[in-house]
Amino acid sequence: xxxxxxxxxxxxxxxxxxxxxxxxxxxxxxxxxxxxxxxxxxxxxxxxxxxxxxxxxxxxxxxxxxxxxxxxxxxxxxxxxxxxxxxxxxxxxxxxxxxxxxxxxxxxxxxxxxxxxxxxxxxxxxxxxxxxxxxxxxxxxxxxxxxxxxxxxxxxxxxxxxxxxxxxxxxxxxxxxxxxxxxxxxxxxxxxxxxxxxxxxxxxxxxxxxxxxxxxxxxxxxxxxxxxxxxxxxxxxxxxxxxxxxxxxxxxxxxxxxxxxxxxxxxxxxxxxxxxxxxxxxxxxxxxxxxxxxxxxxxxxxxxxxxxxxxxxxxxxxxxxxxxxxxxxxxxxxxxxxxxxxxxxxxxxxxxxxxxxxxxxxxxxxxxxxxxxxxxxxxxxxxxxxxxxxxxxxxxxxxxxxxxxxxxxxxxxxxxxxxxxxxxxxxxxxxxxxxxxxxxxxxxxxxxxxxxxxxxxxxxxxxxxxxxxxxxxxxxxxxxxxxxxxxxxxxxxxxxxxxxxxxxxxxxxxxxxxxxxxxxxxxxxxxxxxxxxxxxxxxxxxxxxxxxxxxxxxxxxxxxxxxxxxxxxxxxxxxxxxxxxxxxxxxxxxxxxxxxxxxxxxxxxxxxxxxxxxxxxxxxxxxxxxxxxxxxxxxxxxxxxxxxxxxxxxxxxxxxxxxxxxxxxxxxxxxxx
Numbered sequence: 128x129x130x131x132x133x134x135x136x137x138x139x140x141x142x143x144x145x146x147x148x149x150x151x152x153x154x155x156x157x158x159x160x161x162x163x164x165x166x167x168x169x170x171x172x173x174x175x176x177x178x179x180x181x182x183x184x185x186x187x188x189x190x191x192x193x194x195x196x197x198x199x200x201x202x203x204x205x206x207x208x209x210x211x212x213x214x215x216x217x218x219x220x221x222x223x224x225x226x227x228x229x230x231x232x233x234x235x236x237x238x239x240x241x242x243x244x245x246x247x248x249x250x251x252x253x254x255x256x257x258x259x260x261x262x263x264x265x266x267x268x269x270x271x272x273x274x275x276x277x278x279x280x281x282x283x284x285x286x287x288x289x290x291x292x293x294x295x296x297x298x299x300x301x302x303x304x305x306x307x308x309x310x311x312x313x314x315x316x317x318x319x320x321x322x323x324x325x326x327x328x329x330x331x332x333x334x335x336x337x338x339x340x341x342x343x344x345x346x347x348x349x350x351x352x353x354x355x356x357x358x359x360x361x362x363x364x365x366x367x368x369x370x371x372x373x374x375x376x377x378x379x380x381x382x383x384x385x386x387x388x389x390x391x392x393x394x395x396x397x398x399x400x401x402x403x404x405x406x407x408x409x410x411x412x413x414x415x416x417x418x419x420x421x422x423x424x425x426x427x428x429x430x431x432x433x434x435x436x437x438x439x440x441x442x443x444x445x446x447x448x449x450x451x452x453x454x455x456x457x458x459x460x461x462x463x464x465x466x467x468x469x470x471x472x473x474x475x476x477x478x479x480x481x482x483x484x485x486x487x488x489x490x491x492x493x494x495x496x497x498x499x500x501x502x503x504x505x506x507x508x509x510x511x512x513x514x515x516x517x518x519x520x521x522x523x524x525x526x527x528x529x530x531x532x533x534x535x536x537x538x539x540x541x542x543x544x545x546x547x548x549x550x551x552x553x554x555x556x557x558x559x560x561x562x563x564x565x566x567x568x569x570x571x572x573x574x575x576x577x578x579x580x581x582x583x584x585x586x587x588x589x590x591x592x593x594x595x596x597x598x599x600x601x602x603x604x605x606x607x608x609x610x611x612x613x614x615x616x617x618x619x620x621x622x623x624x625x626x627x628x629x630x631x632x633x634x635x636x637x638x639x640x641x642x643x644x645x646x647x648x649x650x651x652x653x654x655x656x657x658x659x660x661x662x663x664x665x666x667x668x669x670x671x672x673x674x675x676x677x678x679x680x681x682x683x684x685x686x687x688x689x690x691x692x693x694x695x696x697x698x699x700x701x702x703x704x705x706x707x708x709x710x711x712x713x714x715x716x717x718x719x720x721x722x723x724x725x726x727x728x729x730x731x732x733x734x735x736x737x738x739x740x741x742x743x744x745x746x747x748x749x750x751x752x753x754x755x756x757x758x759x760x761x762x763x764x765x766x767x768x769x770x771x772x773x774x775x776x777x778x779x780x781x782x783x784x785x786x787x788x789x790x791x792x793x794x795x796x797x798x799x800x
Contacts, residue, residue, distance in 0.1 A: 147183075148173075148180060148183040148184055148187055149187055151166065151169065151170045151173060151184060151189070152184065152187045152188060152189050152192065154166030154169070154170075155167065155170075155189065155192045155193070155196065156192070160202075160203065160206065163196070163206065164203070164205060164206045164209065167193070167196070167206060167209045167210055167213055168209055170184065170189070170213055171209060171212055171213045171216060174213065174216050174217065175216060178220045178221060178224075181216070181217050181220040181221075181224055182220065182221070182223075182224065184217065185217060185224060185227045185228075189213075189217075190214070190217065190227060190228060190231045190233070191231055193210045193213055193214055194210075194214070194231060194232075194233060194236050196210050197210040197211060197214070197236060197237075197240060198236055198239065198240075204243070204245045204247070204248055207240070207243075207248055208245070208247050208248045208251045211237070211240065211248065211251035211252050211254070211255050212251050212254075212255075214228065214233060214237075214255050215251065215254050215255035215258050218255060218258040218259050218262070219258055222262060222263065222264045225259055225262040225264050225265060226264055228259060229259070229264070229265065233255075233259065234256070234259065234269050237252045237255055237256050237259075238252075238256070238273070238276055240252035241253070241279060241280075241283065242279075246286055246287060246290075249283065249286065249290065250287065250289045250290060250293070253283075253289070253290055253293040253294065253297075254289070254293055256293070256297060257293040257296050257297050260296075260297050260300050260301055261296065261300045267300070267301040267302075267303050267307065270297065270301045271301075271307065271310055277310060277311065277314045278314055280294050280297070280298075281314055281315060281316070281319050284319050284320070284323075288326065288327075288328045288330075288331050291323055291326065291328075291331045291334070291335075292328065292330045292331050292334050295320060295323065295331070295334035295335050295337065295338045296334045296337070298311060298316065298320075298338050298341075299334065299337040299338045299340070299341050302338070302341040302342060303341075305345075305346060308341075308342055308344075308346050308349060311342060312342065312348070312349055312352075316338070316342060317342070317349070317352055317353065317356060318356070320335050320338050320339070321335075321356050321358050321363065322358050322359075323335035324336065324339075324358060324363070324366050325358055325359060325366070329376075332379075333376075333378060333379060333382070336367075336370065336379065336382045336383060336386065337382055339353065339363075339367075339386050340382050340385040340386050340389065343386055343389035343390055343393070344385075344389045345389070345392070345393075346389070346393065347393040347394060347395070349393075350389055350390040350392075350393035350394075350395040351393065351394075351395045353386075353390060353395065354390065354395045354396065364387065364390065364396060364402060367383040367386050367387050367402075368383070368387070368402050368406050370382075370383035371383050371384060371387075371406050371407065371410045373413075377414070377419070377420075377423055380410055380413075380414075381410075381411075381414060381423060381426055381427065381430070384407050384410045384411050384414075384427075384430060385426075385430050387402060387403065387406075387407045388407060388411075388430050388433060388434040391403050391407070391434060392433065392434065392436075392437075398438045398440065398441055399440065403434070403441070404441070404444060407434065408431070408434065408435070408441060408444060408445060408448065409448060409449075411427050411428075411430055411431035411434065412427075412431065412445065412448045412449050412451050412454075413427070413449070414426065414427020414428070414430075414431075415427045415428050415431070415451065415454055415455065415491075416449070416454060417454075417457050417461075421461070421476075421477045421480055421481075421483070421484060422480075424458065424484060424487070425480075425483045425484055425486075425487045428455070428458070428484075428487035428488060428490065428491045429487050429490055429491070431445060431491055431494075432487070432490040432491040432493065432494040433494075435494050435495065436494045436497065437497075439497075439498045439499065442494065442495055442496075442497060442498060442499060442502060443499060443502070445495060446495050446499070446502045446505065451491075451495075452492075452495065452502075452505050452506055452509055453509065455488045455491060455492060455509075456488075456509050456510055456512075458484040458485060458487065458488035459484075459485055459488065459511075459515050461477070461481050461484050482522065482524045482526075482527050483526075485515075485519060485522070485527050485530075485531075486524070486526045486527045486529075486530040487530075489516070489519060489527070489530035489531050489533065489534040490530045490533065490534075492506050492512075492534045492537070492538075493530070493533040493534040493536070493537040494537070495537075496534075496537045496538050496540075496541075497537050497540075498540075500541055500543065503537075503538050503540070503541045503544060504541075504543070504544070506538065507538060507544055507548050513548050513549075513551070513552040513554070514552070516531050516534055516535050516538075516554070517552060517554065517557050519531025519534070520532065520535070520557040520558065520560070520561050521557060521560070521561075525566060525569065528561065528565070528569055529568060529569050529572065532558075532561060532569055532572045532573045532576060533572050535554065535558070535576050536572050536573075536575050536576040536579070539576050539579035539580060540579060542584060545579065545580065545582065545584065545585045545586075545587070546584065546585070546586060549580065549585070549586075549587060550586040550587060553587075553590075554580070554587070555577075555580055555587040555590060555591050555594075556594075558573060558576060558577060558580070559577075559591065559594050559596070559599075561573045562574065562577065562599055563599075567608050567611065570603075570608075570611055571608070571610040571611060571614065574600075574603060574611060574614035574615065574618060575614050577591070577596070577600075577614075577618050578614060578617045578618045578621055581596075581618050581621040581622045582621050582624075583621070583624050583625050588622070592622065592630065596618075596622070597619070597622070597630075597633050597634055597637045598637055600615045600616075600618045600619050600622070600637075601615070601619070601634075601637035601638050601642070602615075603615025603618075604616050604619070604638065604642060604646060605642065605645075609651055609653075609654070612646075612649070612651070612654050613651070613653045613654055613657060616646060616654060616657040616658050616661055617657045617660075619634055619638070619661050620657055620660045620661040620664055622634065623661055623664035623665050624664045625664075625667070626664075628670065628671050628674060631665050631671055631675065632674075632675075634661075634665065635665065635675065635678075635679060640679065640682045643658070643662075643682070643686070644682070644686060646658040647659075647686050647689070647690065648689070652695075652696065652698075652699065655690075655695070655699055656698065656699060656702060659690075659699065659702040659703060659706060660702065662683065662686075662706050663702065663705055663706050663709060666683075666706060666709040666710060666713075666716075667709060669712065669713055669714055672709060672710060672712060672713035672716045673713045673714055673715045673716050676710060676713060676715070676716035676719055677715065677716075680716065680719045683706075683710075684710075684719055684720075684723060684726065687703055687706060687707060687726070688725060688726060688729070690703045691703055691704075691726075691729045691733075692729075697738050697740060697741060700733070700741055700744075701740050701741055701744045704730070704733060704741065704744035704745055704747070704748060705744050705747065707720065707726070707730065707748045708744065708747035708748045708750075708751055711747075711748050711751035711752045712751045714757070714758075717751065717752055717763075720748070720752065721752065721763055721766065727767075727770060728770075730745050730748045730749065731745075731770060731771065731772060731775065733745035734746060734749070734772070734775045734779070735775055735778075739784050739786070739787060742779070742787055743786055743787060743790060746779070746787070746790045746791065746794065747790075749767065749772060749776075749794055750790065750793065750794050750797070752767065753767060753794060753797045753798070754797060755797050760797075764797070764798060768798070773795070773798060776791045776794050776795050777791075777795070778791075779791035780792050780795060
């Protein structure tokens with residue numbers, strides 16, 4: 128019976144709550160405009176800080192009525208302004224509130240309101256728009272649906288410091304990616320916002336700075352423009368550097384560091400410029416200290432990781448600045464049991480977001496260790512580092528897993544660490560687990576790491592093979608994702624290097640001839656080169672060459688012919704000729720070349736090619752075919768002499784290229800012996 132009573136009970140509570148809110152909505156329909164205005168003002172006071180009241184009023188249909196009053200020409204400016212204020216207050220509630228407002232088409236109504244001559248009403252509309260656009264549930268594209276909106280917002284920038292603050296905030300939240308950057312840039316955003324950096328209002332300066340940080344991010348065109356823009360005789364980079372100073376608020380220091388970082392990564396500022404080495408980098412390292420708030424430490428580490436990602440010298444400088452490598456270890460111990468956080472709300476927030484710190488630390492470690500062996504060693508020797516990475520690979524957060532794999536990939540470039548730490552911690556096990564079922568962005572980095580773990584000097588190579596890696600990698604070569612195809616074939620290439628015959632046969636069986644042809648006709652040159660590299664590694668050592676060519680000879684010769692006839696670059700042709708040279712080194716396999724006149728003519732053609740690399744590769748083929756000590760060499764020599772090969776060798780023995788000259792002389796000696 129209790130279940131039956133529960134529903135009516137809930138209904139009565141809801142009706143009580145909504146009844147107490149209903150009179151606010153009813154007053155919006157009064158015939159007396161003055162009473163309607165007072166009703167809106169009372170509603171404004173009732174909803175401030177009261178999410179329950181906001182939800183009730185939305186349920187009761189207040190939004191539709193408020194929007195109607197806001198758009199009526201007959202409504203007084205004061206009433207329309209108050210309506211915009213209440214709508215802005217409702218938007219400050221939950222995400223569901225914002226969804227309800229969007230469903231009522233609030234954005235077109237507010238944008239229409241911006242055409243009013245009244246500044247107070249414009250500001251109220253902008254404030255409400257700002258609140259709606261900074262919500263994660265609002266699609267940014269809503270700002271760009273009408274081309275005239277951006278132009279109008281640019282024109283409103285000069286009206287007041289509030290219009291400046293709100294418009295810059297809207298732009299910085301709605302500028303996501305190159306398309307949005309281009310639209311804002313083409314509407315003169317750089318020139319219109321630049322002078323706001325010297326505004327007397329801190330909020331305006333801050334929002335303008337945020338605009339530049341999103342406009343310049345990964346955008347060389349914008350970054351190159353910013354370098355030459357000046358405000359009151361001072362160039363923007365100089366203004367950003369001033370905003371980096373320690374006496375400025377942390378938010379300002381961080382955001383200007385982001386601007387300078389984007390400009391540096393775009394090539395607009397040199398990496399050895401003092402404003403990067405002596406100002407931006409140290410500022411970002413400061414942000415990583417445990418005195419800073421969680422968000423500041425995350426932002427600081429991620430921005431620093433991006434700044435130094437591709438520059439060896441910046442990586443070295445960062446690694447010795449303020450004990451950064453040790454400092455980052457604290458990111459994994461947060462919040463500690465003796466945390467200085469006394470604010471319970473803050474502690475609760477930080478516990479929920481502690482994974483962001485781990486993600487940021489992994490990212491920065493990955494950038495720090497990207498090139499330098501000594502830095503990698505320091506990172507790995509940091510307390511429990513390998514255990515932390517292994518734990519990171521199985522975290523529930525995809526972002527942490529991705530950052531942990533990136534860190535592992537960076538450290539896996541070290542021969543020393545592959546032989547020691549990676550083996551001690553059996554890193555390959557969690558890595559293989561990650562590869563079984565992960566989104567593509569993780570798969571790409573994880574498979575790159577696996578390529579390194581499969582190098583011939585890595586002790587992990589054998590256990591990885593035993594855990595079914597061949598099947599996994601063969602499946603990656605069939606992926607629609609280019610990076611995964613490259614990594615799959617690259618890993619197989621590393622696996623085949625100096626491998627036993629059984630492994631080579633397993634690879635060929637796993638790939639299938641059909642898939643091999645598919646890869647050899649791939650439109651991407653990287654895939655093609657790695658596939659040729661795989662074939663070259665498979666066809667090494669005589670017994671292996673003979674065995675593979677006895678089972679797959681016809682198909683491999685067909686593939687070689689296709690490539691030598693195709694429109695490919697020098698490197699591809701050279702690699703293909705090297706495969707032929709390997710086949711020519713086989714005992715029985717070389718007959719597949721000798722009985723194929725088409726291939727022999729191609730080798731002859733490349734001996735006289737204008738490119739020395741191709742000539743040399745073709746000469747290797749000839750040398751292996753005519754080598755005296757091998758059975759049947761006399762018949763092969765005679766056949767090649769009849770084709771005119773000896774004449775070409777005589778010509779090449781006079782070559783100015785010492786390699787070609789030596790190789791030709793060595794080959795001719797086989798005829799004289």
